[in-house]
Amino acid sequence: MAEKEMQKREASSPVETERTKNMKVFIPRVDICETQDAIVLLADMPGVDEKSIDITLEKNVLTLSGRVEPDTHEGYRSAYVEYEAGDYERAFTLSDEIDRDRIEASVKNGVLKLTLPKAEPVKLRKINVKSA
Amino acid sequence: MVWPEFGRYGRVWSPWREMERLQQDMNRFLSRESTPYSTTFPAVNIWASDQDVIVTAEVPGADPENLDITVAENVLKLTGSRKPEELKPGEVSHRRERVSGEFARTFRLPYAVDSGKVDASYEKGILKVRLPRAEADKPKKIAIKSQK
Incomplete structure (x- = not known):
């Protein structure tokens, strides 16, 4: 992978909303895979735990946001910097109907795992045509 | 020595335009090749x-x-x-952005x-x-x- 792609990508802040906290926002890197009955999403959000993460699903827009404590060390000077601590935000439009009641989320070692089970397909109803 | 192509920028060859082109090429090269600091995973x-x-x-x-x-x-x-993440048979990957x-x-x-x-x-x-x-x-x- 090219070097540039390794860096955290900064989110472009939408015009409609503005954050009250003056902190950078990053787009977490994700892996998404679709299984037979669910969509599984893994997001890299280092610095985030189960208390500092918010997942919302509105209509079919899934929004992930994570808050990260600023990375400061009292009495130390910064000798070398490659990353900055910042919050995470990312939204996805889901194509399939999701069973909202069975969504599962867990965070382990800074990785969010989200399982979005697909809703039961709407049963086909055959309409009989009577002969007149 | 590369002779300037006349057809490229119109009739007259201009050293300024040639310099501009060189600058653009240089900028493109630098923006692609250099990052503010060397980063590979993990940061x-x-x-x-x-x-x-x-x-x-x-x-x-x-x-x-x-x-x-x-x-x-x-x-x-x-x-x-x-x-x-290993994909099991029947699973489809939509995105794969995480470094592994x-x-x-x-x-x-x-x-x-x-x-x-x-x-x-x-x-x-x-x-x-x-x-x-x-x-x-x-x-x-x-x-x-x-x-x-």
């Missing part, structure tokens, strides 16, 4: 005080047993791996450290290594004797 920050160094790295989803830290004098080496595989990073610390007293912790996907400065490396104050 690392180094903090230093007079007594010790703190190295933090963003390694989400790593198994602490798969992370290796070795220190020799003032060189810190961080190696490890992150397992890629092995990594190895080497850093030169501001001073020699005591490798026996290094302690490391891994929390919320962030690795934090504290390395105390070696006693022999600490600056010593030299008293100046005054002669009467």
Whole structure:
């Protein structure tokens, strides 16, 4: 992978909303895979735990946001910097109907795992045509 | 010597336009090749005080047993791996952005450290290594004797 792609990508802040906290926002890197009955999403959000993460699903827009404590060390000077601590935000439009009641989320070692089970397909109803 | 192509910019060849083109090429080259700092996974920050160094790295989803830290004098080496998610038959990948595989990073610390007293912790996907400065490396104050 090219070097540039390794860096955290900064989110472009939408015009409609503005954050009250003056902190950078990053787009977490994700892996998404679709299984037979669910969509599984893994997001890299280092610095985030189960208390500092918010997942919302509105209509079919899934929004992930994570808050990260600023990375400061009292009495130390910064000798070398490659990353900055910042919050995470990312939204996805889901194509399939999701069973909202069975969504599962867990965070382990800074990785969010989200399982979005697909809703039961709407049963086909055959309409009989009577002969007149 | 490359002769300028006349057809390219119109009738007259202009050295200014040629220079502009060269500048554009250069900018394109630089923007593609250079980054503000060299980064490969995982990203690392180094903090230093007079007594010790703190190295933090963003390694989400790593198994602490798969992370290796070795220190020799003032060189810190961080190696490890992150397992890629295996797809089972019938599963379709939509996106694959997370870095997986092995990594190895080497850093030169501001001073020699005591490798026996290094302690490391891994929390919320962030690795934090504290390395105390070696006693022999600490600056010593030299008293100046005054002669009467």
